[in-house]
Amino acid sequence: MTRPAASHSSCSGCDLCLLACPVWRQTRDIRLTPHGRAKALQHGATAAELGTSIASCTLCGSCEPACPEEIPLVDLILDLRRKHPLAPAPESRPAQATATVSGTLILPDVALRADAARLARIAASLGAGLAADDGADISLALEAGARVPPARLTQFLAGLAAATRLVAADGLLLRQLHAWLPGKHIDSLGIALSALPSVRSKLRARDLYVIEPRAFHADHARLAGHYDALRVDIGLETNLDLQRLAIPTTASSAQNRLGLRALDAAEQANWILEGRNFERVVVEDAHDCAVFAAVTDRPVVHLGDL
Ligand code: SF4
Numbered sequence: 001m002t003r004p005a006a007s008h009s010s011c012s013g014c015d016l017c018l019l020a021c022p023v024w025r026q027t028r029d030i031r032l033t034p035h036g037r038a039k040a041l042q043h044g045a046t047a048a049e050l051g052t053s054i055a056s057c058t059l060c061g062s063c064e065p066a067c068p069e070e071i072p073l074v075d076l077i078l079d080l081r082r083k084h085p086l087a088p089a090p091e092s093r094p095a096q097a098t099a100t101v102s103g104t105l106i107l108p109d110v111a112l113r114a115d116a117a118r119l120a121r122i123a124a125s126l127g128a129g130l131a132a133d134d135g136a137d138i139s140l141a142l143e144a145g146a147r148v149p150p151a152r153l154t155q156f157l158a159g160l161a162a163a164t165r166l167v168a169a170d171g172l173l174l175r176q177l178h179a180w181l182p183g184k185h186i187d188s189l190g191i192a193l194s195a196l197p198s199v200r201s202k203l204r205a206r207d208l209y210v211i212e213p214r215a216f217h218a219d220h221a222r223l224a225g226h227y228d229a230l231r232v233d234i235g236l237e238t239n240l241d242l243q244r245l246a247i248p249t250t251a252s253s254a255q256n257r258l259g260l261r262a263l264d265a266a267e268q269a270n271w272i273l274e275g276r277n278f279e280r281v282v283v284e285d286a287h288d289c290a291v292f293a294a295v296t297d298r299p300v301v302h303l304g305d306l
Pocket residue numbers: 020021022023024032033034056057058059060061062063064073074
C-alpha cells in the first residue's frame with residue numbers, strides 16, 4: 001500500500017530537523033523551525049500568524065533528509081509562503097516566444113550570471129549553451145511566495161523543451177524543474193562539473209568541497225552516492241555532516257535579494273570550517289566564494305575555475 005504524503009500533522013516533535021537548520025542554529029527559537037511551525041499548525045495557527053517563521057526559512061532543505069516522518073518540509077514552506085508571501089511579486093518578464101535550443105543548456109543563477117568569464121568557461125567545459133531565458137524572475141517569485149503568471153511559466157518551459165539536458169545553478173529552481181519537466185535529464189551545476197574527468201583531476205585530497213545544499217537536498221537519496229564516491233576517490237572532505245546533511249552558508253537565500261533580514265552567512269561558513277583540516281575550499285555555489293574568503297586565509301575557488 002502506498003504511504004500517504006506526510007504533512008505537518010505527521011510531526012512527532014522529535015527535533016531531528018534542528019540538526020542542520022541554520023535558523024535554529026542562529027536563533028535557538030523553536031517557533032522558527034519545522035518543529036515549531038508543525039506544532040503551531042497542529043493547534044490551528046494560520047499562515048498569517050506564522051508570518052515571521054515562514055519568512056525566516058532559507059529554503060536550504062537541510063531539514064528534509066533528517067525528518068523520520070518524511071515530511072516534504074520545503075514544499076510545505078513554499079505552500080505556506082504562497083498563502084502568506086514574503087514580498088510582492090517581483091516584476092515578471094512578458095510572455096513571448098523564446099527560441100528553443102537542443103543539447104545541454106545551462107541556467108545560471110544570480111551569482112554565476114554576474115561573472116561572464118566564469119560562465120563562459122563552465123559552458124565550454126560542459127559543451128553547453130546558455131539558456132536565453134534562465135527563469136530568474138520565476139525563481140525569485142517562488143522564493144517570495146508570489147504567483148507566477150501561467151503564461152510566463154509556459155513560455156519559460158517552452159524555451160527548455162528541446163534541450164536534452166538542463167544544468168541548473170539555482171537549487172530551488174532545479175527542485176521545481178524536476179516537478180515541471182518529469183523525465184527531463186536535469187543536473188545541478190555541482191553534479192555536472194564534478195562528474196567531468198577534467199575537473200575531478202584537479203580536486204585534491206586536502207580540499208574541503210562545499211556542496212550546494214538546495215540541489216543536494218532536492219534529490220539527496222540519489223546524490224549522496226555521487227558525493228560519497230568523490231570523497232572516497234579524491235580523499236577530500238565535504239560539508240556533509242550530522243548524519244550526512246549538507247550544511248548551507250545561506251548566502252544564496254532570497255532574503256538577501258529581497259532586502260529582508262537575513263541570517264549571518266559568515267557564521268554558517270565558520271561552522272562548516274570548524275574542526276576541519278583543509279588546504280583549500282572548493283565551492284559549487286558562486287555565492288559562497290566571498291563568504292568563505294572573508295572567514296579563511298586559505299584559497300577559495302569555484303568548481304568552475306579549477
Ligand atoms: S529549509 Fe533550511 S532554514 Fe528552512 S527550516 Fe529547513 S533547515 Fe531550516
